[in-house]
Amino acid sequence: MESVYNVIQENPDYFAWVFGVVNVLWGLFVYFNKQSHDKALENLKHGLSLEAERRKKVFELKATQYEAYVSNLDAFGKKYQVDLPAKMQPIIDQYFNDYLAAAQVGDKEKEREVVCWFGSKISEVMRDGMEDLMKLQAESNKLKLTATDQMIETFARLEALTKASFDKSNEFMNKFLEIVLSQYNELSAKFQSELAALGVETQATAKELMELMRQELQII
Known part of the structure; x- marks a missing residue:
């Protein structure tokens, strides 16, 4: 653990950049995951709406x-x-x-x-x-x-x-x-x-x- 801490101290800019990239990637993951979830939810709602309409007509x-x-x-x-x-x-x-x-x-x-x-x-x-x-x-x-x-x-x-x-x-x-x-x-x-x-x-x-x-x- 101490060796990791020493490495970070020796290369603070590098690790700051790495952490920034990781945060960006995580943010993108969360965003696209939400987008996928919202789309799936919307598709589900649409499907249920169509099914309800079909059942009503039947x-x-x-x-x-x-x-x-x-x-x-x-x-x-x-x-x-x-x-x-x-x-x-x-x-x-x-x-x-x-x-x-x-x-x-x-x-x-x-x-x-x-x-x-x-x-x-x-x-x-x-x-x-x-x-x-x-x-x-x-x-x-x-x-x-x-x-x-x-x-x-x-x-x-x-x-x-x-x-x-x-x-x-x-x-x-x-x-x-x-x-x-x-x-x-x-x-x-x-x-x-x-x-x-x-x-x-x-x-x-x-x-x-x-x-x-x-x-x-x-x-x-």
Whole structure:
């Protein structure tokens, strides 16, 4: 230690210069290290900001898509639980009025005409229903592209139940005249019971799907 002290005493200017250089280098190191740290921090903030913005957009997009699908699903259910019976009632009333009027005067041609008219109206109603069903399925197919496996499985069950309900309604309407004319009340009750059971299962599955949607939105 004493030898180092002696050397420094013998060369004070040299060591002053060395210490100055070391201080400059240390200052540069601290400066550039801070610059690097600030840049890394800024990059991190920018990355987090971009990620937050991306997540926000994904959330808003999915929330909008889910809301639209659920609204359309509710509208589809309402149409066939409320709107369809209301739409069918005047058709049924007109059928009975025209058919009875033709039957009272023995006009067989008019009777056949009325039956054909009723069949065409039933086909028209069910054709509109099929279009609604296809639109709903097309919308669910879009959602499946980014859905979880569990959601896809629930979508599939919901689609199957919705299609089964539609097919059962179609079958019921096609047999409606037969049921009425033959007063086959047991068959009518059977259709209504099956449709009610499908409705309950469909609603439960729809609630399950909405819960999965909420869970996904919470983790985005």
